[in-house]
Amino acid sequence: MKPRGIDIDNWTTQLRKGLLELCIMNLLGKQELYGYDLVKQLGRVPGLVVTEGTIYPLLSRLRKTGLLTTRIEESSSGPARRYYALSEEGTRVRTLMNRCWGELTEGVGRIRQQGEETHG
Amino acid sequence: MVEWTPEATEYLDGYLKQVAALARHQEEDVDEIVQDLRDHVVQEAEAASETMITTDRLRRVLAVIGTPEQVSGFESALVGNGEGAATLRGAVDELKRSASAPTPAAGAPHDRPAKRAMGFVRAFLIAACCLLIGYGIGWLQTRHRLERAYDARAIGEVYAMQTVRHLQELEEQFRGAEYIDEDGDGTADYGTLMELMERFDETRVHMNNLSKWGYTLDMHVTPSGVEGGPGFECIAAAYREDTGQTVSFRGSHTGSIGRFLTDGAPSGAPTLPAGQKMQVLP
DSSP: OOOTTSOHHHHHHHHHHHHHHHHHHHHHHHSOEEHHHHHHHHHTSTTTOOOGGGHHHHHHHHHHTTSEEEEEEEETTEEEEEEEEEOHHHHHHHHHHHHHHHHHHHHHHHHHHHHHHHHO | OOEEOHHHHHHHHHHHHHHHHHHHHTTOOHHHHHHHHHHHHHHHHHTTOOSEEOHHHHHHHHHHHOOHHHHTTHHHHHHOOSHHHHHHHHHHHHHHHHHHSOOGGGTHHHHHHHHHHHHHHHHHHHHHHHHHHHHHHHHHHHHHHHHHHHHHHHHHHHHHHHHHHHHHHHHHHHHHHOOOOTTOSSSOSSSOHHHHHHHHTOSEEEOOOOEETTEEEEEEEESOOGGGSOEEEEEEEEEETTTTEEEEEEEETTSOEEEEEEESSOOSOOOOOTTOOOEEEO
């Protein structure tokens, strides 16, 4: 039975979508990545439940907003590969996102803990 | 070397076309997304070390990658309740409609020029009918007015002719009555044209300012008449502007009445001032 007053599927989707961006920014913060490799790494994040194909439009959007850069590298095993990396602006935004996420998780964790103690 | 069956290649192309169509609606960089996606699919499909990529194998790969709606971000966006979600739903419906719309070979678009032509023909026929009806009504009204005018003209002619005849008869009665004959000439003194002729010694006496039924009435004495006395002529004349002719009825002391047509307006019969019954002309 679906909970009344909120579409839990929609809420989860929106939450994951926001987190997905955070994960991409952090994965690319270490090194530039080939699209396929990036998708595979994201797929291994527990609870993120990534539909692999959805990553590419998101990468394209982040590149268009100037947070990511791309470069094409020829491949001996197939077609040319597109590599993604954080731009300077992307690096700055990633720092802000991580700070925000830290504050959020801390605040939300505290609230959750209080709630569990009350009902526990 | 991994090979693809033609069916699998065609299936992948169709899948990517759908992704492109949906991504285009979201103003994405379609070429970039499709290229990345193709690379991903190829890499994933060939990772199993199979020598031949079939449609079944491709379907299993695509099941993990996601449907075109999921990949293009449509599905998650469609879940929302906002205005943007509604717009996207509309776009999806439009795509579905266009996908299910009959192809040109099915005939629907071919019908459009024919329908348009039929519309023009119908509009032309309606306009022509309206014009014909308008002309018909106008013609009937004109004919009715003309008939009324001809009827009025015919009635006027009858009245004018009767008036001339009455004048003839009255003159004859005056001449034969001999009520008052002060000068003893055997002719009644008052009212007859003959006496007026003698009294004023004039040749023309107009005793009209009558203009009835479209006719001007005129009456005058002529020098020679029957039995040595003066004759007379009474005229009812009307000018017809439409023909430029004057129609007149002329009665004389001989008792005859004739109908005459002459070109131009009637001459000689002046309009008398109001209240004046008679005018003697030199």
